[in-house]
Amino acid sequence: MTDIVAGVAVPDxxxxxxxxxxxxxxxDDLLYHHSRRVFFWGALTGERRGLRFDPELLYVGAMFHDMxxxxxxxxxxxxFEVDGANAARDFLASYGVGEREVEDVWTAIALHTTPGVPEHMRPTIALVTAGVEMDVLGLAYHDFSHAQRDHVCACxxxxxxxxxxxxxxxxxxxIGKPATTxxxxxxxxxxxxxxxxxxxxFCSLILASDWRS
Known part of the structure; x- marks a missing residue:
């Protein structure tokens, strides 16, 4: 049976x-429910913006983004973003998904914590980040209706x-790999x-490099 939440159907x-x-x-429960909400916020954002997107690719991107x-x-x-992107790439490849589609999902996950860039890219990439930003930061919170927010968070x-x-x-x-931050x-x-x-x-790295000037 297809799940439909806030008018958005989960791919079946x-x-x-x-x-x-x-x-x-x-x-765990926190990351799983967060990932599902990211899909719904992303899909609702795509509908509101009139974007053409593949719900299945958006779903995989949302679900794997914190793996x-x-x-x-x-x-x-x-x-960790690259680790999640790599996991999604291997998963999609095992289902014979095309190279460009895999690249979009990989990029969507890898860039989901890099603000100001994904929004200018293809829909799968833009909408994963939009979903994350809504759920974590509350960006565009008031662009969603009370009913949409309540239904997604009830489920x-x-x-x-x-x-x-x-x-x-x-x-x-x-915390175990601080250099990645x-x-x-x-x-x-x-x-x-x-x-x-x-x-x-960053400036200290520039000034301490081996270049003379």
Missing amino acids: SAMARAATELVRETE GLTGAYASPDLR HPRGDHFKEGIIDAFARGT FGNVKADVLALKDPTYRRVN
Whole structure:
């Protein structure tokens, strides 16, 4: 049976069902429900903007976007976004998805914490980030109706402490590889959660390079 939430149908293909099962088995409740909400916010944003997008690709992008925060898919030295993107790429390839479509999902996940860039790219890429920004930052919150927000969150609850919980999840996924936070928003997470963390300064790197001038 197809799930329909806030007027958005969850893709009911074998691939989408497998993605749901894999993510449900891998992520905890907080990340799983967050990932599902990201899909609905992204799809609703696409409808509101009149974008043509593939719901199945958007769904896989949304569901895999935080898989790099889990022990099953985290690498020792890559950004968690890249770990999630790589997991999605392998998953899609196993279903024979085309190279361009795989690249879109990979890019959507890899760039979902890089504000100001994905919104100018193809719909799958733009809408994964739009969904993440709505769920984590509340961006465009008032562009969704009360009914849409209430229905999505009734089906996939935020709980009482989602804000703190998602920050903690980001911290757990990056604290062991702090170098991966250079130049991205997760530096703010470790600055808050890890008293031993020291930011790398971009200008200091320039000035300390081996170039004479």
